[in-house]
Amino acid sequence: MxxxxxVAELKNILEVAxxxxxxxxxxxxxxxxxxERTERATLRMLxxxxxxxxxERTMELVQVASGxxxxxxxxxxxxxxxLNPERQARYSRAVMETLAIIAYRQPVTRGDxxxxxxxxxxxxVMRQLQERDWIDVVGQREVPGRPSLYATTKHFLDDFxxxxxxxLPPMDDFVQQEAMPGx
Amino acid sequence: xxxxxxxxxxxxxxxxELPKDLYIPPDALEVYLEAFEGPLDLxxxxxxKHNLDILDxxxxxxxxxxxxxxxxxxxxxxxxxxxYLLMSAMLIEIKSRMLLPKPAELAEEDDPRxxxxxxxMEYEAIKLVAQRLDEMPKVGDGISVASAYYxxxxxVKPPEVTLDDLTEAWRNVLKRASHFKHHKVGRxxxxxxxxxxxxxxxxxxxxxxxxxxxxxxVNDGIPKLVVCFxxxxxxxREGLLRITQQEAFSPIYVQINSYE
Numbered sequence: 001m002x003x004x005x006x007v008a009e010l011k012n013i014l015e016v017a018x019x020x021x022x023x024x025x026x027x028x029x030x031x032x033x034x035x036e037r038t039e040r041a042t043l044r045m046l047x048x049x050x051x052x053x054x055x056e057r058t059m060e061l062v063q064v065a066s067g068x069x070x071x072x073x074x075x076x077x078x079x080x081x082x083l084n085p086e087r088q089a090r091y092s093r094a095v096m097e098t099l100a101i102i103a104y105r106q107p108v109t110r111g112d113x114x115x116x117x118x119x120x121x122x123x124x125v126m127r128q129l130q131e132r133d134w135i136d137v138v139g140q141r142e143v144p145g146r147p148s149l150y151a152t153t154k155h156f157l158d159d160f161x162x163x164x165x166x167x168l169p170p171m172d173d174f175v176q177q178e179a180m181p182g183x
Numbered sequence: 184x185x186x187x188x189x190x191x192x193x194x195x196x197x198x199x200e201l202p203k204d205l206y207i208p209p210d211a212l213e214v215y216l217e218a219f220e221g222p223l224d225l226x227x228x229x230x231x232k233h234n235l236d237i238l239d240x241x242x243x244x245x246x247x248x249x250x251x252x253x254x255x256x257x258x259x260x261x262x263x264x265x266x267y268l269l270m271s272a273m274l275i276e277i278k279s280r281m282l283l284p285k286p287a288e289l290a291e292e293d294d295p296r297x298x299x300x301x302x303x304m305e306y307e308a309i310k311l312v313a314q315r316l317d318e319m320p321k322v323g324d325g326i327s328v329a330s331a332y333y334x335x336x337x338x339v340k341p342p343e344v345t346l347d348d349l350t351e352a353w354r355n356v357l358k359r360a361s362h363f364k365h366h367k368v369g370r371x372x373x374x375x376x377x378x379x380x381x382x383x384x385x386x387x388x389x390x391x392x393x394x395x396x397x398x399x400x401v402n403d404g405i406p407k408l409v410v411c412f413x414x415x416x417x418x419x420r421e422g423l424l425r426i427t428q429q430e431a432f433s434p435i436y437v438q439i440n441s442y443e
Contacts, residue, residue, distance in 0.1 A: 019331040059329055070329035077320065080327045093220050093313065100313035116305055119221035119266045159322045169315045171308050 010034075011046050011053075018050075024067035024158055065157030065164065091128070098125050102135050103156070104171050107149035109141055126150075134159070222270035223306040225252060230303070237303060240296055242281055246274040273299065378414035383423065386439045394426070394435035 017033055018025055027040050047068060051061040059070045072080055091099075098121065101113050110121045129135045134156040140146040152165070162168065219225045229248050230237055253267045280295040320326050382397060397415065398408050415437065418424040425440045 016331075016333075019329050020333045022328075022330045072327040072329075074320070074325075077325050077327065081325070091317070096313040096317045097220060097309055100309050100316055103316070104309070104312060116302075116309055117221055118223035118270065118302070118306065159326075160316070160319055161322070161326055169312060169319070171312050 026067035109147040
């Protein structure tokens with residue numbers, strides 16, 4: 001006996017699960033909602049319909065690195081932010097540049113980061129990024145000292161609303177573009 | 184997003200209005216010292232401000248300007264200077280290598296500035312994407328994620344209980360209750376204060392008594408012995424007794440503490 005074979009009801013179940021979940025739901029997560037085996041293709045199709053259903057609403061169904069989630073449409077961000085006026089303190093340039101190096105050049109060691117930035121890495125910077133769960137250690141480079149190799153996490157992609165690293169803003173070489181003609 | 188002052192100002196071509204040497208006195212830069220993220224950042228700043236062509240850097244000018252700022256920096260923030268001094272050495276090295284006569288067969292690609300230019304470009308690219316990452320909306324800062332409330336109902340199975348478990352539990356209750364009762368009775372019957380007086384009186388007549396003699400093991404029950412011991416401790420604490428022992432394991436003697 002199937003629990004429910006009604007497509008509308010399946011969609012409702014996905015919807016309520018997505019709306020109440022505090023983290024993005026993967027297809028694996030969504031399969032656990034049903035006792036009977038539900039094909040991933042079926043889930044994708046239902047999610048697609050769900051996305052259409054919400055097209056005119058204030059929330060949108062988006063896909064990020066670790067799954068699907070509902071989030072407020074961009075045009076409401078300004079209003080919502082007023083609810084929490086004590087906005088997060090901005091990260092320093094050192095933190096953001098270190099994050100950028102890890103995101104675009106991963107996996108990298110501290111040495112690599114120092115080579116690119118031209119300054120020693122402040123351990124505090126790495127700690128902040130690790131505490132935020134944006135970076136972690138993925139291995140050691142097989143050179144003397146076996147330095148840790150850092151990479152960005154799925155959580156980083158989720159927080160930045162990305163499905164994969166390929167969606168990062170392109171790293172166009174500004175200098176090169178401007179100065180190449182003179183070469 | 185970013186102004187591009189390099190436009191149409193390379194190698195003096197279309198170089199009509201801007202003065203040739205856009206010199207910024209180091210004093211004016213004091214405010215910005217904090218803002219530099221390192222020697223590469225400072226070099227990029229100088230290159231941009233002076234409209235220098237990054238692919239054809241005038242090493243003498245750049246090195247001179249750079250050194251001036253570093254000197255300034257050393258005066259204020261010594262601990263910052265390490266990375267900057269390393270760069271000074273590198274700049275001077277490049278400059279001196281450029282002064283050396285080049286064998287004709289060595290082509291352009293052996294430009295001693297190449298490595299520096301590569302690093303500057305890479306750093307600038309990183310700097311720009313870092314800015315972009317910073318401006319991107321993030322969860323909690325520009326992105327609000329749905330998290331509707333629902334009442335979690337727990338479906339935890341209650342653990343099984345057998346008759347043996349129940350009996351065992353009841354036994355434990357009885358056991359604990361008996362401890363409790365015993366203790367209460369002891370307290371009601373015996374007073375530590377009373378025993379303190381008894382011991383003091385005894386010591387007034389006997390002066391010097393062996394510790395074990397204070398206890399009547401044959402007649403007194405354990406509760407009374409304990410109270411007696413507590414009384415001795417209490418007397419010692421109040422400085423009314425002196426307890427002495429010549430050496431380890433030898434008899435312990437108790438006497439009245441006399442103040443002479």
